[in-house]
Amino acid sequence: MHAYMTRRTFLAKSSLVIAGTVLSSRIELFNATPVQAAAHTPFKPHAFLEIGADETITVWVGQTNLGQGSHTGIPMVIADELDADWKTVQVKMAPAAEPFKDPVWHVQTTGGSTSIRHRWDMLRQVGAAARQMLVEAAAEQWQMPAQKCTAKEGKVFHPDGSSLSYGQLTVAAGKRAVPDNPTLKAPQDYTIIGTPRERVDIPDKVMGKTVYGIDFSIDNMGVAVLARPPYYGATPESHDADAAMAVKGVVKVVELDNSIGVCAETTYAAMQGREALNITWSKGSHPELNDETLDAQYQEHLTKPGAVAQNEGDVETAFAAAGQTVAQSYKLPYLSHAQVEPINCTAHVEKDRCRIWAPTQGQTVFQMTAAKLTGLPMDKVEVMTLPAGGGFGLRAEHDPVVESVLLSKALGRPVKVIWSREDDFANDYFRPANHSRIEAGLDNSGKVVAWSHKLAVPSVMTRLMPQFVKEGVDPDAVSGVLDMAYSVPNKRVEYVMMDLPIRVGFWRSVGYSSNVFIVESFMDELAQAAGADPVQFRLDHLEKGSRPYNILVQLAERTGWGDPLPEGRGRGIAVTTCFESTAAHVAEVSVGPDGKIKVDKMHCGINCGTAVYPDGIRAQAEAGVIMGMSVAFHERVRFKDGGVYTANYDEYQILRMSEVPEIEVHILEDGMKAGGIGEPVVPSVAPSIANAIFAATGVRLRELPFDTNKLSEG
Amino acid sequence: MITLQINGIKKQVDVDSETPLLWVLRDNLGITSVKYTCGIAECGICTVLIDGEAVRSCAIPVKDVGASEVTTVEGLTENHPVKVAWIEKQVPQCGYCQPGIMLQTVDFLSRQPDPTDEQIDDAMDDVICRCGSHPRLKNAIKMAAEISSKQGG
Ligand code: FES
Ligand code: FES
Numbered sequence: 001m002h003a004y005m006t007r008r009t010f011l012a013k014s015s016l017v018i019a020g021t022v023l024s025s026r027i028e029l030f031n032a033t034p035v036q037a038a039a040h041t042p043f044k045p046h047a048f049l050e051i052g053a054d055e056t057i058t059v060w061v062g063q064t065n066l067g068q069g070s071h072t073g074i075p076m077v078i079a080d081e082l083d084a085d086w087k088t089v090q091v092k093m094a095p096a097a098e099p100f101k102d103p104v105w106h107v108q109t110t111g112g113s114t115s116i117r118h119r120w121d122m123l124r125q126v127g128a129a130a131r132q133m134l135v136e137a138a139a140e141q142w143q144m145p146a147q148k149c150t151a152k153e154g155k156v157f158h159p160d161g162s163s164l165s166y167g168q169l170t171v172a173a174g175k176r177a178v179p180d181n182p183t184l185k186a187p188q189d190y191t192i193i194g195t196p197r198e199r200v201d202i203p204d205k206v207m208g209k210t211v212y213g214i215d216f217s218i219d220n221m222g223v224a225v226l227a228r229p230p231y232y233g234a235t236p237e238s239h240d241a242d243a244a245m246a247v248k249g250v251v252k253v254v255e256l257d258n259s260i261g262v263c264a265e266t267t268y269a270a271m272q273g274r275e276a277l278n279i280t281w282s283k284g285s286h287p288e289l290n291d292e293t294l295d296a297q298y299q300e301h302l303t304k305p306g307a308v309a310q311n312e313g314d315v316e317t318a319f320a321a322a323g324q325t326v327a328q329s330y331k332l333p334y335l336s337h338a339q340v341e342p343i344n345c346t347a348h349v350e351k352d353r354c355r356i357w358a359p360t361q362g363q364t365v366f367q368m369t370a371a372k373l374t375g376l377p378m379d380k381v382e383v384m385t386l387p388a389g390g391g392f393g394l395r396a397e398h399d400p401v402v403e404s405v406l407l408s409k410a411l412g413r414p415v416k417v418i419w420s421r422e423d424d425f426a427n428d429y430f431r432p433a434n435h436s437r438i439e440a441g442l443d444n445s446g447k448v449v450a451w452s453h454k455l456a457v458p459s460v461m462t463r464l465m466p467q468f469v470k471e472g473v474d475p476d477a478v479s480g481v482l483d484m485a486y487s488v489p490n491k492r493v494e495y496v497m498m499d500l501p502i503r504v505g506f507w508r509s510v511g512y513s514s515n516v517f518i519v520e521s522f523m524d525e526l527a528q529a530a531g532a533d534p535v536q537f538r539l540d541h542l543e544k545g546s547r548p549y550n551i552l553v554q555l556a557e558r559t560g561w562g563d564p565l566p567e568g569r570g571r572g573i574a575v576t577t578c579f580e581s582t583a584a585h586v587a588e589v590s591v592g593p594d595g596k597i598k599v600d601k602m603h604c605g606i607n608c609g610t611a612v613y614p615d616g617i618r619a620q621a622e623a624g625v626i627m628g629m630s631v632a633f634h635e636r637v638r639f640k641d642g643g644v645y646t647a648n649y650d651e652y653q654i655l656r657m658s659e660v661p662e663i664e665v666h667i668l669e670d671g672m673k674a675g676g677i678g679e680p681v682v683p684s685v686a687p688s689i690a691n692a693i694f695a696a697t698g699v700r701l702r703e704l705p706f707d708t709n710k711l712s713e714g
Numbered sequence: 715m716i717t718l719q720i721n722g723i724k725k726q727v728d729v730d731s732e733t734p735l736l737w738v739l740r741d742n743l744g745i746t747s748v749k750y751t752c753g754i755a756e757c758g759i760c761t762v763l764i765d766g767e768a769v770r771s772c773a774i775p776v777k778d779v780g781a782s783e784v785t786t787v788e789g790l791t792e793n794h795p796v797k798v799a800w801i802e803k804q805v806p807q808c809g810y811c812q813p814g815i816m817l818q819t820v821d822f823l824s825r826q827p828d829p830t831d832e833q834i835d836d837a838m839d840d841v842i843c844r845c846g847s848h849p850r851l852k853n854a855i856k857m858a859a860e861i862s863s864k865q866g867g
Contacts, residue, residue, distance in 0.1 A: 066808060067806070067807035067808030067809060067810075067845050068807070069807075198801070198804065199804055199806075201806075201809070202800075202801055202804060202805075202806055202809070203801055205806040205809030205812060206787075206797050206800045206801050206805075206806065206809075206812065206816070207787070207788070207792065207797065208747030208786065208787035208788050208813045209747075210809060211746065212746075212749075212810060214746075214749075214750065215740075215746035217744075223741070248730065266737065266741040266742065267737055267740070267741050267750075268730075268733050268734070268737035268741065338844055339808075339844055340749075340751045340757070340759060340808065340810045340811050340842065340843075340844045340845075341749070341751070341808070341810045342750070342751070387808075387809075388808060389749070389751075389808045389809075389810030389811075390807075390808045390810065390844050390845055391808075392844075420753060421751060421752045421753055421754075615804060619804065619807060619847075619850070622846060622847075622848075622849050622850070623807060623845055623846035623847070624846070625846070626846030626848060627844075627846055648752055648753075648754055648756060649751075649752050649754075649756045649757055649842060650752075650754065650756045654842060654844060655846075655848075656838075656839045656840075656842075657834070657835045657838035657839050657841075657848050657851070657852070658835035658836065658839050660846075660848040660849065660852075662849075663849055
């Protein structure tokens, strides 16, 4: 869809696509259990929605089920405007297709917490249009004005109390034109949005019935693993294909560009075959790269002048006039997505079509990549999205589709490529490390008058979205700094782009995941320098009545901010606005005499405008605290000899049960459009804890993961 | 040929006897609820029950299973207290880790029918859930324990 296409043409066009074309047959093909064998053609007012004569309401969702709950939230929005009976609503994953592209980004992808926020109007209109058609169809049968009829829980009611069910109206409604401008409900009339619902995908997950990408299989499918360079720029110098072929079950060894694929009848045989290849690799292009040399490189880059990302007011003059200056540096490491289901993709390349089955977050990217590799037109490439065992941004990367398409071509049969856990760590596109330095000037009243900020960070967008990188500035790398909510009259931000061989990519909450730690830690340091309370200090730099202002006030009130705490305990706060929502965290920590930190309680406040699926929001907010704490205390990818050293979860610890504190989620709506959830709930976790540790001990931790030795020294 | 006893049914497979049970279940028998994640006995996500005891299937060669009874999540009845509690407490996010954690819970509750929070922490510290379902997991474990005790074990 193009930007110039209006909503009106979109509604019409989408229903056209679904009504006439291959799309419906593809859907049948993909789903092992077709929606239902309805006697009548179901009523399909839009690509997202169909209603069967048996009352089943099917919502087709184009976003990946990564466990984030949007497969329940999206249908809730449509079903509410439709006045559906929720019990009859089922959800199906749609294949990659035009109507499922993001209306803002024009690609089908699941990221940026966009599933609902980019479709807030669209989803409601789909439901409302269908409801209007059903009501009009009933009114016509009753020969009365539609305004006299009402819809409720899957039925249209006559003023005399009699009713026709949606299922009974499918044929008549299907003959009507899709209205251009259906009336949307007022928020107070919502009956499904904002109500407690059970997540639709949970029963299958509990029964062990969900088929994730890695579980997929199709007749005659081979399984492949690949040997990839262990060091940046390394190439295979020798390998023993015969030894691999000698492993029972191995069917073919295929040399690709800079990797060697071993295809077999089973995963284990493929893995054994890869082992047997016994490859000698060259040393690679950066044999000196390791944790220490990387650190030195970052430090060196931080002394270089960077591209000017923002320059407001007159920073030099403001510093000269400032009563006090504060300067600090912060360091954040490379992070792995560490999603539990390793990367995988199944491809079947045939003469005139190519089918892909994958737990992908990037349907359009997968489709385009496969089209390019096979030379087939886009409409001959079918991408079927399977549920994913987590993703956090990694699953939009196209590597597995490249590998599986090339191997399927080479084998002439369907091939499922599986990454082992070691492959997954070694070939992840990490959240980039970030070293930053900030200097701020305070006037005598304790107001920030100057803010000079420099970041040294590799660029993710240069590789993935180069069109947005302008004059040396990657907007993702500086997100959370340029758009921080605090008003500072004189502000300068410089960005030093790091050019390293390490692969970097989008990681849950992207640039905010790093920069909010830095900004929110530094704001606390400034509050201390100004002798101010951290909440009051923030409020003094925020627009009164703005979302961050309000959430700080509300959360402070709900958490007893300012109430005295016993010795050795502390509270910390942090806030951020991103992805059209505002989140804040209050951490309560205690520190033992041995310097051991215990997070006793975490509060998460989230204002996402309208809370569509409250229990899903709560689940994501809990998850955000846990991921944020995991990052604060444990996560760091290590490098050695020019390659990734971290190989498995034993060296990449993630937060465990005994470390998880009590978590209280405060959903604070303001009635605006629904904002993002999955990402906004992460960034302010780590800084709230760092700030709480400072409050408890007087020790400021400026590096992640926290070096807790500093506390016993401190 | 190796004979296995899985969820009460005898199965015969023709595999190298060193193959980890995980891959035999997944690739040879199509029981994909048993998940691969780390392959090094670190995460607990591939857990199955062998004669009622939680075992990491990635770390046990199929030859060591012998005539023991292997239980996967399909082997628990649909109204098993653990399944009921997992749905009631809305535990899974991506859900990939859950079959293994549920089976580990079954073993844990069989030894510790009325666990304290500390005992739950202790028992669940050696499994990984990247999505962060921990608070709900904990509530579900307690609820499963309650249901079981009401049912008289
Ligand atoms: S896959 Fe077996 S313990 Fe992780
Ligand atoms: S629910 Fe996704 S890893 Fe546990």
